[in-house]
Amino acid sequence: MRKTLVLCFVMLGACTPAATTTTPVVDTSVIVPPTTVAASTTIPDNSSTTSLAQPTPGDGPEAAVPTGDVFLKTDLERFRSSTDILLSRDEAGIDVIISSSVEAAYVRSPESIEATITSGERVAHVIGIDNTFWIDDGTGWQETPAAAQLLSLTSVTALTPETLAPILDQLTNVGVEDVNGRPAVHYQGGTADIQTWLGGSPELDQFSTLDVGSIDVWIDDAGFVTKAAYVFGGTRLNSSATEYYRAAFELLDFDAEFEILPPL
Numbered sequence: 001m002r003k004t005l006v007l008c009f010v011m012l013g014a015c016t017p018a019a020t021t022t023t024p025v026v027d028t029s030v031i032v033p034p035t036t037v038a039a040s041t042t043i044p045d046n047s048s049t050t051s052l053a054q055p056t057p058g059d060g061p062e063a064a065v066p067t068g069d070v071f072l073k074t075d076l077e078r079f080r081s082s083t084d085i086l087l088s089r090d091e092a093g094i095d096v097i098i099s100s101s102v103e104a105a106y107v108r109s110p111e112s113i114e115a116t117i118t119s120g121e122r123v124a125h126v127i128g129i130d131n132t133f134w135i136d137d138g139t140g141w142q143e144t145p146a147a148a149q150l151l152s153l154t155s156v157t158a159l160t161p162e163t164l165a166p167i168l169d170q171l172t173n174v175g176v177e178d179v180n181g182r183p184a185v186h187y188q189g190g191t192a193d194i195q196t197w198l199g200g201s202p203e204l205d206q207f208s209t210l211d212v213g214s215i216d217v218w219i220d221d222a223g224f225v226t227k228a229a230y231v232f233g234g235t236r237l238n239s240s241a242t243e244y245y246r247a248a249f250e251l252l253d254f255d256a257e258f259e260i261l262p263p264l
Contacts, residue, residue: 184218
């Protein structure tokens, strides 16, 4: 079954129903690599090598169809996520095609999410509390159901150890590291791992050669992918053009003290 990673976003403007709203939305269109859900993968219990506080095993989200419920199978009350995406024509990332970022905060009760979505110089702020949604794309806050579509794209439940199962066993276990105050096992891989992970996807099939590929993921004992970064790119099919895709993601501020409030 095809899944969409938390690290990846579709054209948000296309999510706005024309019949119900005319609110303009930031365009953060990028490549959307899929993953395949496989059997559950056991995370090595190396956490005893660190004195950091231990998360509760099994607390992380399961690999289910993303529902927007970021607290699926977890007892967390609140946390934040940060995502950066860069698509460029050169490996160094200087000749930029798309540059986007999403900073999001989540609260269990009332079920709330707040996100700042940046694409180039364009910025949109989105808030959802229970079933009420607002967006400010630079023209002031507007209440609109369409904002719910944007918020669903920032769900963090899609990237789990299960979605990484096709490659997790073949990645190098670098060891336990501190990720925002939580111990996590760092796994690392290269081009061959990217090809296995994204094999058969339209995104990977657009390349005649894949000359760059790497992936780093950090998974804590609770089952959260607390940090991830990957890159792939090369020469496009039937063309001499090159493209390189980079994505970085992390979770932070687990159960920190913050609130999500309606806009004034």
